[in-house]
Amino acid sequence: MRLVVPVSGSDPKTRLSSVLRPDERREFTEAMLADVLDALETAGHSPRVVATAPVACDAPVTVDDRGLDSLVNDLLAETDGELAVVMADLPLLTADAVARLFAPDADVVLAPGLGGGTNAFVSRHPDFRVDYHGASIRDHRRVARDVGAAVAEVDSRLLATDVDEPGDLAEVLLHSDGAAADWLRDAGFELAVDEGRVTVDRP
Amino acid sequence: MRLVVPVSGSDPKTRLSSVLRPDERREFTEAMLADVLDALETAGHSPRVVATAPVACDAPVTVDDRGLDSLVNDLLAETDGELAVVMADLPLLTADAVARLFAPDADVVLAPGLGGGTNAFVSRHPDFRVDYHGASIRDHRRVARDVGAAVAEVDSRLLATDVDEPGDLAEVLLHSDGAAADWLRDAGFELAVDEGRVTVDRP
Numbered sequence: 001m002r003l004v005v006p007v008s009g010s011d012p013k014t015r016l017s018s019v020l021r022p023d024e025r026r027e028f029t030e031a032m033l034a035d036v037l038d039a040l041e042t043a044g045h046s047p048r049v050v051a052t053a054p055v056a057c058d059a060p061v062t063v064d065d066r067g068l069d070s071l072v073n074d075l076l077a078e079t080d081g082e083l084a085v086v087m088a089d090l091p092l093l094t095a096d097a098v099a100r101l102f103a104p105d106a107d108v109v110l111a112p113g114l115g116g117g118t119n120a121f122v123s124r125h126p127d128f129r130v131d132y133h134g135a136s137i138r139d140h141r142r143v144a145r146d147v148g149a150a151v152a153e154v155d156s157r158l159l160a161t162d163v164d165e166p167g168d169l170a171e172v173l174l175h176s177d178g179a180a181a182d183w184l185r186d187a188g189f190e191l192a193v194d195e196g197r198v199t200v201d202r203p
Numbered sequence: 204m205r206l207v208v209p210v211s212g213s214d215p216k217t218r219l220s221s222v223l224r225p226d227e228r229r230e231f232t233e234a235m236l237a238d239v240l241d242a243l244e245t246a247g248h249s250p251r252v253v254a255t256a257p258v259a260c261d262a263p264v265t266v267d268d269r270g271l272d273s274l275v276n277d278l279l280a281e282t283d284g285e286l287a288v289v290m291a292d293l294p295l296l297t298a299d300a301v302a303r304l305f306a307p308d309a310d311v312v313l314a315p316g317l318g319g320g321t322n323a324f325v326s327r328h329p330d331f332r333v334d335y336h337g338a339s340i341r342d343h344r345r346v347a348r349d350v351g352a353a354v355a356e357v358d359s360r361l362l363a364t365d366v367d368e369p370g371d372l373a374e375v376l377l378h379s380d381g382a383a384a385d386w387l388r389d390a391g392f393e394l395a396v397d398e399g400r401v402t403v404d405r406p
Contacts, residue, residue, distance in 0.1 A: 015399065097358055112360065114317070115400025116377050134396040135377060155300055157315065160360040164399070174319050174338060193337040196218065196367070197318025 001122070002079055003045050006068055007033055007088035009053030019166045019202065024187065031183040032163060033057050035091040038178070043098035047086070072130045081126040087119050089162045091172050091180035097158040104152035108144040111159040112137045119162050125149040169200045204325070205282050206248050209271055210236055210291035212256030222369045222405065227390065229258075234386040235294040235366060236260050241381070243289065246301035250289070275333045284329040290322045292365045294375050294383035300361040307355035311347040314362040315340045322365050328352040372403045 011022065012029040020028060033049070037059050040047045049061045050071060064071060076083050084102070086093075101111055101120055108128050113119035116135035121128075127147035131139045144151040161171050163180070172181050173191050184200075192201040214225065215232040223231060236252070240262050243250045252264045253274060267274060279286050287305070289296075304314055304323055311331050316322035319338035324331075330350035334342045347354040364374050366383070375384050376394050387403075395404040 094358075100358075112378065114360075114364075115373065116394075116396070117400070135394060135401045137377065155297075155303075155361050156358050157317075157360045157363040158358050160363070161317075170318065174340065175315065191319075191338060193319070197320070198338045 001082050001084055001124075002075070003040065003047045003084040003086065004072075004075060005033065005036060005040070005047050005049050005059070005086050005088050006071060007049060007051045007055055009051035009055040009063070013089070013164065015164050016166060016169075019169070019200075020187075028180065028183055028187075029088070030056050031179040032091040033088045035176070035178040035180050036086060036088055036093050039093040039095050039098050040086065042095035043102075045084075045098065049088075068132050069130060072132075076123060076129055081123050081128050084122045085120065085130075087113075087162060089164065090119055090159060091163060091178055092158040092161050092175050094158055097156045100156055101154050101159060104154065106152035107149035108140075109152045109154060110137060110140055110144070111154045111156060113162045114160050115164075117162060119159050120154075123149075167197075167199060170198045173200060174198060204285050204287055204327075205278070206243065206250045206287040206289065207275075207278060208236065208239060208243070208250050208252050208262070208289050208291050209274060210252060210254045210258055212254035212258040212266070216292070216367065218367050219369060219372075222372070222403075223390075231383065231386055231390075232291070233259050234382040236291045238294040238379070238381040238383050239289060239291055239296050242296040242298050242301050245298035246305075248287075248301065252291075271335050272333060275335075279326060279332055284326050284331050287325045288323065288333075290316075290365060292367065293322055293362060294366060294381055295361040295364050295378050297361055300359045303359055304357050304362060307357065309355035310352035311343075312355045312357060313340060313343055313347070314357045314359060316365045317363050318367075320365060322362050323357075326352075370400075370402060373401045376403060377401060 013025045016025055047059050049059050050064050051061055052065050072085055107125035109122040111120040116137055118136045118140050188202045189200045192199045216228045219228055250262050252262050253267050254264055255268050310328035312325040314323035319340055321339045321343050391405045392403045395402045
């Protein structure tokens with residue numbers, strides 16, 4: 001089964017603009033991608049990266065400026081629906097979590113992200129298609145049901161934790177010692193602990 | 204093994220004050236507690252609730268105004284460290300997620316919450332103790348290591364999703380049809396979908 005990791009190479013992670021400069025956002029994006037590729041490869045997969053602009057990583061990269069929906073739906077059509085897609089901004093990902101994504105014997109396996117996204121899927125159904133806008137996990141459940149696919153969802157915090165906003169950076173520092181966590185620490189980020197949820201500071 | 208669900212019965216969920224009145228926060232707390240108890244009982248457990256003030260639920264309730272750390276550490280001492288604690292604000296919890304919490308053959312099993320908390324644990328070690336302040340998951344990893352306990356962490360989004368802040372309510376509406384989700388819908392909450400993460404509105 002083909003396994004694709006889409007990533008924005010041009011102006012990634014704009015919602016981190018309040019804490020990271022453009023060049024830093026690109027570096028941090030590549031660090032998260034390295035963590036994702038490492039988890040996938042450790043789990044025995046051979047991922048390919050599809051990026052909107054060149055990115056540095058240890059996997060084959062295709063530069064393709066199609067939007068995410070067009071890209072993934074074209075790939076689903078090309079592969080007769082035998083496709084796995086894992087997002088590039090999941091720096092907590094481990095080989096065990098990857099194995100759990102591929103384990104269910106279902107036509108479509110969905111990994112919900114926090115806030116309604118779909119952070120990864122495995123499709124084994126010819127008619128499954130994606131729509132990443134809005135609360136995509138709801139749309140993907142509906143699409144899978146409408147085409148008659150048996151659906152499973154994987155209950156994984158590590159797959160659910162995509163990093164989009166400054167508040168998400170705490171999860172990386174709390175739970176990872178991978179490339180993205182190293183990058184944050186080198187850039188001066190540290191955990192800020194008071195009442196309520198832990199956040200980050202960059203003193 | 205004794206299984207305890209601690210809950211604040213007096214003035215719960217103060218960080219939801221911007222969207223819920225005090226009586227609504229108590230009702231919503233009881234709805235989340237009902238979801239948690241349902242998942243635990245479906246998984247074959249017999250949880251006991253320990254509340255700081257009387258709460259309505261379908262499990263035995265003890266009213267106890269000790270702080271959370273004192274309460275849990277006294278229970279750990281009484282039970283020689285054979286204790287499970289599951290927080291009451293996990294409305295996405297399912298019997299499968301509960302089974303995964305109890306599955307690892309480890310002295311201490313930790314379920315991290317979003318933002319550095321510890322949403323559930325299973326202890327089978329006489330010297331494990333808790334400290335829920337700050338980034339408790341880090342402290343609990345350290346405590347377990349310091350007492351020589353073998354530690355496992357359960358990778359579960361459903362166990363990780365505690366509801367403390369208005370932004371967390373979207374997770375309930377996205378992923379649950381339990382008592383807490385029903386309560387939110389009856390109270391007029393609905394998903395608000397635009398760019399970025401899904402949030403809630405109460406029009």
